Amino acid sequence: MKKLAFSIIAAFLLPSLTQAQAAECTYEPETVNPSTNAKIISTAWEFINQPDELGFGPGTKISPVQAISDGGTIFLAFKHGVTHYHAIPPEFEIVLEESDYKKKTGKFDLRLKPFVANLENRPYVIAKGSALRITLEDRTNLLLYSIEDFAYPATVTMPQWEDNERPDYRVTYSEVMARYVLDDDAIALLSNNRVVALRQALPDEDRYFGRRNLIWDDKIITKKSMTTIQGALKCVL
Amino acid sequence: MRTLGTRRTVTVLMVLAISLTAVPAHAKCKFNVDTIHSRTGEKVLWTKWDTFTTVIIGGTVVGAGVSIGDMKYFALRVDQGSGDGELVIPENGRLLILMDDESILELHTEEEVIGDRDPWHVVEAVVKFPLDADTLNALLTKRIMNIRLQTNGGDKDYKFGKKGAKKMQKVLACI
Numbered sequence: 001m002k003k004l005a006f007s008i009i010a011a012f013l014l015p016s017l018t019q020a021q022a023a024e025c026t027y028e029p030e031t032v033n034p035s036t037n038a039k040i041i042s043t044a045w046e047f048i049n050q051p052d053e054l055g056f057g058p059g060t061k062i063s064p065v066q067a068i069s070d071g072g073t074i075f076l077a078f079k080h081g082v083t084h085y086h087a088i089p090p091e092f093e094i095v096l097e098e099s100d101y102k103k104k105t106g107k108f109d110l111r112l113k114p115f116v117a118n119l120e121n122r123p124y125v126i127a128k129g130s131a132l133r134i135t136l137e138d139r140t141n142l143l144l145y146s147i148e149d150f151a152y153p154a155t156v157t158m159p160q161w162e163d164n165e166r167p168d169y170r171v172t173y174s175e176v177m178a179r180y181v182l183d184d185d186a187i188a189l190l191s192n193n194r195v196v197a198l199r200q201a202l203p204d205e206d207r208y209f210g211r212r213n214l215i216w217d218d219k220i221i222t223k224k225s226m227t228t229i230q231g232a233l234k235c236v237l
Numbered sequence: 238m239r240t241l242g243t244r245r246t247v248t249v250l251m252v253l254a255i256s257l258t259a260v261p262a263h264a265k266c267k268f269n270v271d272t273i274h275s276r277t278g279e280k281v282l283w284t285k286w287d288t289f290t291t292v293i294i295g296g297t298v299v300g301a302g303v304s305i306g307d308m309k310y311f312a313l314r315v316d317q318g319s320g321d322g323e324l325v326i327p328e329n330g331r332l333l334i335l336m337d338d339e340s341i342l343e344l345h346t347e348e349e350v351i352g353d354r355d356p357w358h359v360v361e362a363v364v365k366f367p368l369d370a371d372t373l374n375a376l377l378t379k380r381i382m383n384i385r386l387q388t389n390g391g392d393k394d395y396k397f398g399k400k401g402a403k404k405m406q407k408v409l410a411c412i
Contacts, residue, residue: 137272138281138305193275199353 025235028066038071043232045079067232068179074187074236076144076229077179078132078198132180134190135197142189144180187237191230266411269301279306284411286314289381289401298384298395300405302412303365309373309412311344312365315386315393316352324352324360325389332366332387337380342372362388368409377406 028042045064068075128149134142182190270283282304289300303310313332317324328349334342344366352362364386368376380402386393397405 136275137270138274139270139283140275189275 024231027235033070036071039069040071041069041236042077043067043235046228046232048228065229065232067236069236074182074233075147075179076182076190076233077177079177130178132178133199134195135199136189137194137196139196142186144182144186146178147181148179182233187233190233195229268411274305277306281305282412283312284408287404287408289395289397289405298386300408302409304412309368310365311368311376311409312363313384313386314361314363315388316359316361317390318359321360321390323389324362326350326362326364326387327389330364330387331385333385334376334381335383335385336375337382340375340379342375344368344372373409376409381405 026044028044031040031042032038033040043066045066047064064079066077068077128146130146131143132146134144136142267285268282269285270281272281273279274281282302284302286299286301288297299314301312301314303312311332315324326346326349328346330346330350332344332346334344336342346364346366350362350364352360380399381397382402383397384395386395
């Protein structure tokens with residue numbers, strides 16, 4: 001009788017559990033790889049979080065992640081964020097506007113509408129073959145490589161207003177997306193181990209100091225975020 | 238019967254006393270990493286970081302003891318402002334340790350380490366040096382005076398205070 005009862009419970013419960021797991025997966029619209037005709041399945045972008053103790057406030061969202069299966073080849077995609085410090089190029093007009101801010105502070109606001117357009121032309125890319133360093137809980141690293149050049153920017157946000165103390169200097173934040181291919185070892189390591197940090201080198205141009213350098217997009221991520229990465233992977237395996 | 242009961246009580250108390258006093262040194266150790274190696278399955282331990290240096294020569298340096306399977310390491314975390322450029326400790330990079338008997342221990346890294354840049358633009362590198370039994374024993378029994386770390390930007394010197402040297406021995410005892 002007990003066996004029968006268990007069988008009945010299992011028969012009802014197990015399919016619903018499987019459905020519940022599958023229901024956690026959300027996907028972008030399916031596409032087809034034009035060169036291979038293979039089906040491309042992509043999970044929806046999900047944010048991963050930094051620990052609160054880093055000081056950016058609770059649950060700061062960083063580096064959205066997406067898992068992709070392109071005809072069975074598995075990829076992880078990240079959007080890397082980077083802060084740029086740069087001088088405003090002279091060819092762009094600085095518009096001084098009267099506003100409540102001016103009345104309160106005696107300072108003009110600066111508006112730099114053409115600046116976004118300028119950013120779009122900047123040659124920032126994550127080059128094909130550049131490495132994303134993933135640090136696992138045991139403090140060993142796993143390197144994933146980007147599969148093609150990814151041009152900057154995916155999205156740009158910038159402050160529209162600043163005071164006039166440094167009209168020649170601005171700070172903007174941008175994101176660039178890159179996809180990394182995973183072999184069987186990488187899939188096994190990421191499925192079975194916690195990731196504690198991500199690092200992607202991004203080229204940066206610092207116009208204010210007149211130099212080019214590499215900056216690191218470092219992410220230290222929470223346990224919950226690890227579930228996000230592993231969950232995304234499961235959805236395409 | 239009463240004597241037997243008293244003896245039992247005494248025995249129980251003695252066992253309790255022994256178990257309470259004989260707490261191993263590493264029982265007080267705190268670990269940042271206590272896990273299994275993702276590839277080899279070996280036990281991996283990293284003690285919590287502790288500050289060893291006084292800011293007299295160079296900056297502060299924090300260290301940790303690391304154990305991976307049978308291997309023991311002394312790990313250092315050093316930083317510098319991003320204005321000083323990248324912080325790189327080359328493969329086979331050297332760490333010299335001056336002891337209080339004026340002997341010098343020489344350790345070498347196994348791999349190149351490139352410092353990470355944090356959101357406040359401080360560059361920080363974590364580098365670990367393998368320890369053989371003799372070196373570990375020397376570090377546990379003698380006092381460290383200074384260390385000198387080889388980097389791409391030249392050698393960095395750090396001075397250990399008395400407290401720092403003792404703290405480092407406690408950390409290394411944990412592995």
